[in-house]
Structures are given as C-alpha cells and as structure tokens.
Amino acid sequence: MGVEQKLGDMGIVTTKLEELVNWSRTNAMWPMLFGLACCAIEMMAAQASHYDMSRFGMELMRASPRQSDLMIVAGRVSRKMAPALRLLYDQMPEPKWVIAMGDCASCGGVFNNYAIVQGVDEIVPVDVFVAGCPPRPEALIHGIVTLYEKVKGEKFKDLAVVK
Amino acid sequence: MDKKLENIVQALQEKFSVSVEEFRGEAHVFVKAEQIIEALTLLRDKYDFELLSALTASDYFPQETPRFHVIYQLSSLARNVTVQLRVPVNGDQPKVPTATRVYEVANWRERELLDMFGIQFEGHPDPRRILMPEGTEGHPLRKDFPLGYEEPQFTFNLDEIDLRKPYAKE
Numbered sequence: 001m002g003v004e005q006k007l008g009d010m011g012i013v014t015t016k017l018e019e020l021v022n023w024s025r026t027n028a029m030w031p032m033l034f035g036l037a038c039c040a041i042e043m044m045a046a047q048a049s050h051y052d053m054s055r056f057g058m059e060l061m062r063a064s065p066r067q068s069d070l071m072i073v074a075g076r077v078s079r080k081m082a083p084a085l086r087l088l089y090d091q092m093p094e095p096k097w098v099i100a101m102g103d104c105a106s107c108g109g110v111f112n113n114y115a116i117v118q119g120v121d122e123i124v125p126v127d128v129f130v131a132g133c134p135p136r137p138e139a140l141i142h143g144i145v146t147l148y149e150k151v152k153g154e155k156f157k158d159l160a161v162v163k
Numbered sequence: 164m165d166k167k168l169e170n171i172v173q174a175l176q177e178k179f180s181v182s183v184e185e186f187r188g189e190a191h192v193f194v195k196a197e198q199i200i201e202a203l204t205l206l207r208d209k210y211d212f213e214l215l216s217a218l219t220a221s222d223y224f225p226q227e228t229p230r231f232h233v234i235y236q237l238s239s240l241a242r243n244v245t246v247q248l249r250v251p252v253n254g255d256q257p258k259v260p261t262a263t264r265v266y267e268v269a270n271w272r273e274r275e276l277l278d279m280f281g282i283q284f285e286g287h288p289d290p291r292r293i294l295m296p297e298g299t300e301g302h303p304l305r306k307d308f309p310l311g312y313e314e315p316q317f318t319f320n321l322d323e324i325d326l327r328k329p330y331a332k333e
Binding site: 079080082083086107108112113114115116118119121122123124125 | 299312313
C-alpha cells in the first residue's frame with residue numbers, strides 16, 4: 001500500500017544481493033587520512049572543490065582507522081613508519097582496501113635507500129597502484145574508480161571475513 | 164681568521180697543543196678525544212661559546228686514517244664568532260666521551276651519530292638509535308654502507324627480483 005500511492009507504480013526492481021551490497025559499498029567508501037608526503041597535497045586537491053571526490057561517495061576523510069574502509073597511502077613510507085602503517089591497517093574493519101598512491105608508495109620511487117620501504121605492498125596488501133610523482137587528482141580519482149570496478153566484481157565467498 | 168678568534172685559538176693551542184687548519188676564514192681546531200670535554204668546558208666558560216650549534220661527523224674512508232671526524236661547531240652570540248672543533252676517531256672502535264654534561268643539546272645529536280656512524284659516546288645517558296628503527300643492521304652514513312637498498316627492476320630481471328620481494332599477506 002503506502003509508498004505506491006505516493007510515488008505511483010514503480011514496478012519491481014530485482015538484483016543480486018551481492019551487487020546491491022557492492023554498489024552501496026562503492027558509493028559510501030570512507031577513506032582514511034594517510035597523507036605522508038607531497039602526494040597528500042594532491043589528495044587534498046582531489047577532495048577540494050575543483051575535483052570533488054565526494055561525487056564518488058567520499059564526503060569524509062576519517063582520521064580514525066575504525067571508521068574507514070579505504071586506506072590511501074599517499075607518500076613515501078619510512079622503515080620506522082612501517083609498523084605504524086600496518087597497525088592502522090589491522091585496526092580497520094573488514095572489508096578494507098588499499099590504494100598505493102604515487103611512485104614512492106608503489107615501489108620506493110626515487111628513494112632507493114636504507115630509509116624508505118620499497119613499495120608499501122611489502123607491508124599491506126595493495127589493491128590499486130596509482131603511478132605519478134605525485135599523481136594528479138584526476139589520476140587518483142581514476143585509481144579510485146578502478147578500485148570501484150574491482151569492488152563491484154567481488155563475491156561474498158572471497159571476502160576475508162568469510163574465510 | 165677573525166681577529167676576535169685569534170687569541171681564543173692561541174689559548175687552545177697553548178693549553179692542549181692542538182693543530183689548527185683554516186678554511187675560508189673559519190678555524191678548524193683538531194682536538195684529541197680525551198681532551199674534548201676539557202676544551203668544550205673551557206670554551207663555554209671562559210670564551211662565552213654558549214651554543215653548540217652543530218654536532219656532526221664526517222667519514223673520510225678510505226682516503227684517511229683515522230677515518231671519522233666528530234665535528235663540534237660552537238657559536239658565541241656574545242662575541243659573534245664561531246669555531247669548529249674536530250676530533251679524529253679511529254674506525255674499528257670509534258669512541259668519544261659524551262658532551263651532554265657540557266652542552267645538554269648534545270644528547271640527541273650524539274644519538275644520531277651513534278645511529279648513522281656507529282660512534283660510541285662514553286657516558287651517554289640514553290645510547291639508543293634515534294632515526295632508524297631498533298634492530299637495523301649497520302650504520303647508513305658510513306662510506307662502506309651499500310648505496311642502493313634494492314636492485315632496480317628492469318624487464319630482464321623483473322621476475323627474479325619479484326621472487327625475492329617480501330610481499331605482505333592479508
């Protein structure tokens with residue numbers, strides 16, 4: 001009764017539960033603030049009015065890992081920072097994803113030395129690498145949309161919580 | 164050399180029989196490790212060098228022996244002069260007495276030198292690494308420390324290096 005009288009006959013939409021859940025996840029993904037270097041400036045630019053990441057369902061950067069499901073590692077990770085990064089990743093609730101933003105986070109970049117982790121995938125599993133030094137906001141947004149494509153194809157049985 | 168500096172350097176020479184080098188008007192005074200605390204105390208108390216503006220080291224391996232120079236850059240704001248004290252230190256057991264009792268600011272500087280060059284400071288209140296994480300092997304700013312951390316990946320050795328990389332599991 002009720003809603004049809006107000007909105008008219010909408011018919012019935014059917015979908016898979018998996019697709020519905022994945023769709024809702026992609027449209028309300030909360031990234032965690034993890035600005036470590038100059039990439040963070042581009043990440044801020046991607047959030048600000050010119051590029052406006054909230055078009056893709058990212059209104060808020062969370063400062064707490066417990067409230068976020070996407071970690072954007074923006075910048076070079078020093079060997080001393082690495083345990084802290086892993087700790088924050090472990091504190092994020094499932095399901096969670098990681099974007100390695102920029103060359104330094106992806107592979108060490110120009111910092112091939114004793115102080116910098118040679119690619120953040122040594123510490124946390126990475127879903128999307130974004131190349132660039134630093135990547136422009138468009139590149140970051142492209143990385144996020146690429147991640148969405150991945151999330152949309154995810155199956156419940158593959159999630160770490162189920163395993 | 165600065166006129167104001169001349170009598171200070173002369174006093175050091177008489178007291179500790181140090182050798183002096185001059186570079187672009189700046190005096191480099193070479194002091195023995197066992198005399199450095201006395202020299203620092205003298206400069207601080209008698210010649211108003213109230214500021215230890217830098218405490219660093221240089222590694223001259225393999226050209227020179229002893230390979231390290233521990234460098235104390237002192238400034239006097241009252242007299243507007245600076246002077247540099249250098250302590251040559253041997254490579255295999257580098258040891259210098261700590262300057263923390265003369266200049267408290269030396270605390271973290273000496274920890275940095277311990278971390279980066281492996282120079283021990285005898286009597287230091289807190290001899291731990293300061294920049295690198297605990298458990299790091301070697302001292303990165305020594306000249307014989309390897310430059311690159313990891314071999315760059317090209318098409319010909321990509322797979323080989325990929326196998327060695329410690330990727331994270333979930």
